[in-house]
Amino acid sequence: MAGLSTPLSGMAMQKWINRFNNFSAADLAGNEDFWAGIRNGYKLKPDYINLENGYYNFLPESLLEGFINHVREVNYQGSYYMRTVQFDNKKNIAARLAAMAGCSVEELIITRNTTESLDMIIGGLHWSAGDEAVMALQDYGAMLEMFKLVAKRHGVVNKIISVPNHPASDEEIVTLYANAITTKTRLLMISHMINITGQILPVRKICDMAHNKGVDVMVDGAHAFAHIQYTIPDLHCDYYGASLHKWLSTPLGAGMLYVKKGKAEKIWPLLAEGDKDANDISRLNHIGTHPVHTDLAIANAIDYYTTMGADKKEARLRFLQKYWTDKVRNIPNVVVNTPVEAARSCGIANVGIKGMKPAVLAETLLKKYKIFTVAIDSAEANVQGCRITPNLYIMPQDLDVLVKALGELAGATS
Numbered sequence: 001m002a003g004l005s006t007p008l009s010g011m012a013m014q015k016w017i018n019r020f021n022n023f024s025a026a027d028l029a030g031n032e033d034f035w036a037g038i039r040n041g042y043k044l045k046p047d048y049i050n051l052e053n054g055y056y057n058f059l060p061e062s063l064l065e066g067f068i069n070h071v072r073e074v075n076y077q078g079s080y081y082m083r084t085v086q087f088d089n090k091k092n093i094a095a096r097l098a099a100m101a102g103c104s105v106e107e108l109i110i111t112r113n114t115t116e117s118l119d120m121i122i123g124g125l126h127w128s129a130g131d132e133a134v135m136a137l138q139d140y141g142a143m144l145e146m147f148k149l150v151a152k153r154h155g156v157v158n159k160i161i162s163v164p165n166h167p168a169s170d171e172e173i174v175t176l177y178a179n180a181i182t183t184k185t186r187l188l189m190i191s192h193m194i195n196i197t198g199q200i201l202p203v204r205k206i207c208d209m210a211h212n213k214g215v216d217v218m219v220d221g222a223h224a225f226a227h228i229q230y231t232i233p234d235l236h237c238d239y240y241g242a243s244l245h246k247w248l249s250t251p252l253g254a255g256m257l258y259v260k261k262g263k264a265e266k267i268w269p270l271l272a273e274g275d276k277d278a279n280d281i282s283r284l285n286h287i288g289t290h291p292v293h294t295d296l297a298i299a300n301a302i303d304y305y306t307t308m309g310a311d312k313k314e315a316r317l318r319f320l321q322k323y324w325t326d327k328v329r330n331i332p333n334v335v336v337n338t339p340v341e342a343a344r345s346c347g348i349a350n351v352g353i354k355g356m357k358p359a360v361l362a363e364t365l366l367k368k369y370k371i372f373t374v375a376i377d378s379a380e381a382n383v384q385g386c387r388i389t390p391n392l393y394i395m396p397q398d399l400d401v402l403v404k405a406l407g408e409l410a411g412a413t414s
């Protein structure tokens with residue numbers, strides 16, 4: 001079974017997944033036969049072990065074939081496609097995403113990525129000079145830059161907190177955000193899963209606290225969607241953005257934006273979209289002609305994800321992270337910048353070595369051990385290490401190489 005050498009077709013992949021339908025997520029998490037089959041669905045570069053899937057979780061071959069077929073079909077139909085079913089198809093696929101996110105179709109649109117989704121909210125709010133926004137040093141750079149822009153443009157005051165890598169409790173984090181809120185605060189941004197460490201924040205508790213103070217909350221879900229299980233309404237947030245080319249494994253350039261019912265009227269669209277009801281979310285969805293075949297490929301990625309099972313995917317990603325972090329947490333000089341508690345992390349973790357610059361660690365991992373990662377070097381955010389993001393094709397033996405490398409490098413620095 002594990003020896004299959006050519007990537008599995010879409011149909012074969014479905015059959016493979018169906019064969020293991022009777023297994024619970026917990027039982028399947030460490031079933032290497034099953035995951036070897038999933039791995040065979042990918043075409044992997046032999047040059048390195050890719051532990052940097054957090055940027056882009058590239059597609060298994062079956063999804064890639066589906067995408068290429070969509071490109072061919074749209075090209076075949078040309079403007080006919082664009083003038084007939086383009087918008088209906090996009091709406092139907094957005095409805096499938098809404099079902100996956102547990103929200104209403106009137107609350108979700110397909111965008112190109114998290115940056116577009118969240119920067120539209122940040123830039124589109126009706127800011128006045130002196131209004132305040134709250135965010136964290138550990139949030140994603142593009143959004144922090146957008147807040148700087150509205151500070152310059154509208155006189156918004158940005159209050160930036162720092163989230164500890166190893167919080168003692170949810171309350172510690174909620175209090176940090178609560179203390180940054182004043183009567184002038186209009187928006188609070190939080191990461192659902194911090195991109196540089198993988199830490200999961202207690203989103204619902206933060207939202208409830210902020211709402212009690214009359215403040216709306218925007219959540220950056222770039223790394224959470226199709227990674228951990230939740231529904232957006234359950235989080236109690238007002239705005240939520242995610243990139244689908246990350247954990248849902250769509251082709252590059254697919255994202256989504258959730259705007260809670262009744263909140264769309266607060267936002268100026270990025271690009272004008274005719275005369276529509278102020279609360280019609282489609283007001284925020286005008287982007288002109290774009291690669292519509294990418295929209296179509298989202299449906300295939302949802303099929304793949306649901307056929308596998310959200311619970312099975314989350315359990316495996318958690319299993320992989322725990323597999324390697326448990327082996328290195330106690331090695332002297334190794335610093336794991338990700339909380340150990342299951343509720344505070346899943347597939348992503350960050351690891352550094354005392355006395356070694358993250359860039360040097362990343363370079364050594366690649367050159368000496370053939371492991372590809374990304375260096376995160378922010379003394380300000382208190383995160384200095386390499387981010388490790390396995391996707392479903394990564395196997396424990398790949399992570400053994402990482403564990404061995406970290407042990408050797410940590411030993412060499414002592």
Ligand SMILES: Cc1ncc(COP(=O)(O)O)c(C=O)c1O
Nearest residue numbers: 113114115116140195220222243
């Ligand atoms: C937390 C977080 N937010 C936003 C983004 C931006 O995603 P995109 O480039 O797909 O817009 C990223 C990308 O890595 C991220 O990690």
